[in-house]
Amino acid sequence: MGALVEIRSLSKVYERGRQRIEVLHHIDMDVQEGDFVALMGPSGSGKTTLLNLIGGLDSPTEGSLTVAGERIERLTQGQLARWRAAHVGFVFQFYNLLPMLSAQRNVELPLLLTKLASKERRRNASVALQLVGLADRATHKPGELSGGQQQRVAIARAIVSDPTLLVCDEPTGDLDRQSAEDVLGLLQELNREHGKTIIMVTHDPKAAEHAGRTLHLDKGTLVGGEQVAA
Amino acid sequence: MKYLHLVWAALRRRKVRTGLTLLSIVVAFLLFGLLESVNSVFGEAGHTVGSAHRLITISRTGLFTPMPISLEAQIRAVPGVEAVTGYTFFGGSYQNPKQVIGSMFAVGRNFFSLYPELKVAPAALRQFDATQTGAIVGAALAQRYHWKVGEQIPIKAMIYPRKGGSYTWTFDLVGIYHARSPFEEQDFLLRLRYFNEAAAFGNNRVGLFVEKIGNPQGASGVAAAIDALSNNSGHETKTQSDSAFAVDFLSQFVDIGLIMHAIMGAVFFTLMLLTGNTMAQAVRERTGELAVLKTLGFTNGTVLSLVLAESVLLVVLGGALGLGAAALAVHLLQHQIGAALPMMPVGGAIWLRGGTLMLLIGLLVGALPARRGMRLRIVDALAGR
Ligand SMILES: Nc1ncnc2c1ncn2[C@@H]1O[C@H](COP(=O)(O)OP(=O)(O)OP(=O)(O)O)[C@@H](O)[C@H]1O
Numbered sequence: 174m175g176a177l178v179e180i181r182s183l184s185k186v187y188e189r190g191r192q193r194i195e196v197l198h199h200i201d202m203d204v205q206e207g208d209f210v211a212l213m214g215p216s217g218s219g220k221t222t223l224l225n226l227i228g229g230l231d232s233p234t235e236g237s238l239t240v241a242g243e244r245i246e247r248l249t250q251g252q253l254a255r256w257r258a259a260h261v262g263f264v265f266q267f268y269n270l271l272p273m274l275s276a277q278r279n280v281e282l283p284l285l286l287t288k289l290a291s292k293e294r295r296r297n298a299s300v301a302l303q304l305v306g307l308a309d310r311a312t313h314k315p316g317e318l319s320g321g322q323q324q325r326v327a328i329a330r331a332i333v334s335d336p337t338l339l340v341c342d343e344p345t346g347d348l349d350r351q352s353a354e355d356v357l358g359l360l361q362e363l364n365r366e367h368g369k370t371i372i373m374v375t376h377d378p379k380a381a382e383h384a385g386r387t388l389h390l391d392k393g394t395l396v397g398g399e400q401v402a403a
Numbered sequence: 404m405k406y407l408h409l410v411w412a413a414l415r416r417r418k419v420r421t422g423l424t425l426l427s428i429v430v431a432f433l434l435f436g437l438l439e440s441v442n443s444v445f446g447e448a449g450h451t452v453g454s455a456h457r458l459i460t461i462s463r464t465g466l467f468t469p470m471p472i473s474l475e476a477q478i479r480a481v482p483g484v485e486a487v488t489g490y491t492f493f494g495g496s497y498q499n500p501k502q503v504i505g506s507m508f509a510v511g512r513n514f515f516s517l518y519p520e521l522k523v524a525p526a527a528l529r530q531f532d533a534t535q536t537g538a539i540v541g542a543a544l545a546q547r548y549h550w551k552v553g554e555q556i557p558i559k560a561m562i563y564p565r566k567g568g569s570y571t572w573t574f575d576l577v578g579i580y581h582a583r584s585p586f587e588e589q590d591f592l593l594r595l596r597y598f599n600e601a602a603a604f605g606n607n608r609v610g611l612f613v614e615k616i617g618n619p620q621g622a623s624g625v626a627a628a629i630d631a632l633s634n635n636s637g638h639e640t641k642t643q644s645d646s647a648f649a650v651d652f653l654s655q656f657v658d659i660g661l662i663m664h665a666i667m668g669a670v671f672f673t674l675m676l677l678t679g680n681t682m683a684q685a686v687r688e689r690t691g692e693l694a695v696l697k698t699l700g701f702t703n704g705t706v707l708s709l710v711l712a713e714s715v716l717l718v719v720l721g722g723a724l725g726l727g728a729a730a731l732a733v734h735l736l737q738h739q740i741g742a743a744l745p746m747m748p749v750g751g752a753i754w755l756r757g758g759t760l761m762l763l764i765g766l767l768v769g770a771l772p773a774r775r776g777m778r779l780r781i782v783d784a785l786a787g788r
């Protein structure tokens with residue numbers, strides 16, 4: 174078995190009426206299990222598009238996309254939904270928590286799709302919240318938490334069903350330096366101590382330093398080879 | 404079931420909007436309950452037990468023209484007629500003019516054998532036969548004025564004075580009859596023989612004859628034979644089946660069913676626009692949240708069901724509150740004001756119809772927003788497109 178994520182000649186084209194926008198051009202890329210990859214590049218270079226393809230939120234126009242041994246570009250929408258639930262955790266720039274639900278309930282969301290009984294769901298969510306250091310905020314709604322805390326709740330939600338792969342789109346983009354450091358430290362810990370494979374889009378070189386290596390995307394193409402972290 | 408808290412949270416998201424929508428649903432179903440309660444009485448009127456075996460004869464010139472009692476014997480002799488009784492309207496009020504007793508009749512001795520759906524104890528019937536001033540009243544009427552058997556009841560007549568000029572008649576309550584609904588327990592029945600003997604005028608004339616016939620199929624023939632008795636007599640009659648009479652009687656006033664359906668149609672049309680708008684808004688402003696659920700692996704079908712459940716829950720909640728309020732209102736009206744309300748209690752049949760309506764409206768109103776939620780593309784919604 175090869176890499177956890179194996180991307181071959183991947184292209185994505187958006188069509189708007191007669192206009193064709195080729196956002197990604199024949200991308201080749203591997204991510205090994207246990208990697209922590211930072212994805213950088215100018216705005217509009219296709220970082221989010223690539224991340225969404227890897228996470229199975231969107232389908233490529235061309236090329237193959239193998240994640241955890243599954244050719245996910247071949248899955249139907251329903252299969253893809255179930256595949257995401259089992260294999261990928263998502264972290265977004267703006268946390269994307271459900272505002273009406275407590276931190277605990279937000280973290281439990283992915284577990285609703287499993288066969289776990291409500292007691293086990295509650296327990297697993299509590300463990301995840303502990304892992305991100307927010308056990309004492311379980312009953313708080315997102316509106317009652319700081320940005321950094323909300324992002325940590327979002328990370329707890331992303332890991333609660335124990336996925337192999339975490340995809341994070343500018344997870345520190347909306348945070349101050351200190352909160353950003355906390356979140357990055359947490360991701361690093363998840364990578365090193367819990368073996369999570371992480372792909373993180375970021376504009377912040379400091380953030381990228383926490384990753385094992387950094388890839389650069391420019392106008393839909395990976396450039397400059399691979400940098401190995403110090 | 405494990406998704407219920409998600410649906411509930413969605414409803415609580417905009418408390419004021421949900422509250423207002425809920426209120427309008429409550430009001431619509433309150434109205435529905437009340438109108439259905441009235442409507443089912445009129446529906447019932449046509450389906451009275453034994454009504455197929457009953458004919459009613461009134462004067463051709465109208466309900467309020469009396470006919471000679473002598474006709475009774477002639478009608479009894481018509482082939483196909485098994486029994487006949489004549490009775491007359493006798494309006495009156497109790498202690499004050501506001502306590503009008505709307506349906507007060509002077510009836511023949513075999514009145515109850517023609518209305519088997521009115522249940523009265525044989526002993527009370529014997530008392531009625533034996534007491535010149537005897538009266539039998541419906542249970543609901545007796546309850547309203549707290550009348551007990553054995554009591555003397557003074558009634559102020561509206562039309563008929565007694566010989567000597569007094570309008571006050573005193574009756575001895577000898578029995579109470581029971582029927583299927585309080586609506587049918589409103590009659591005050593006195594003896595036609597007493598009326599004929601004591602009234603200053605109107606004696607020996609009746610407003611109605613009721614006939615019992617053996618074979619409902621032959622009803623029209625029997626009716627024609629009865630009417631033939633008084634051809635060219637100056638008091639010609641019109642004989643109809645009991646249910647035809649009831650419908651005829653009501654439609655003298657208005658086409659009640661039509662009006663009710665028109666009102667309910669307008670109410671529910673407005674309700675659907677309103678609730679539909681609420682749901683559309685609720686889904687539109689939650690696009691991001693629904694996209695997150697899908698990101699986490701919720702399938703399109705699950706998202707569709709969540710939105711549908713939300714609108715059904717909203718309508719069922721409001722509908723149940725509204726129908727409950729209607730049931731309570733009818734109950735209070737019947738038992739406290741106790742008026743001779745033409746209303747049936749809000750029972751199983753109305754709840755069933757109401758419940759079906761709630762489900763239908765909920766599904767209908769949720770359908771478009773739910774489809775929108777289902778079709779939502781994650782990447783577009785997440786990017787705010
Ligand atoms: N659904 C779409 N339809 C049309 N064009 C799209 C669509 N999604 C993305 N694009 C275009 O694809 C290009 C890449 O977008 P993408 O969001 O991947 O960039 P990005 O590298 O994440 O940028 P940023 O750093 O600003 O987040 C942009 O030019 C964008 O306008």
Ligand SMILES: [Mg+2]
Nearest residue numbers: 220221222342
């Ligand atoms: Mg982006």
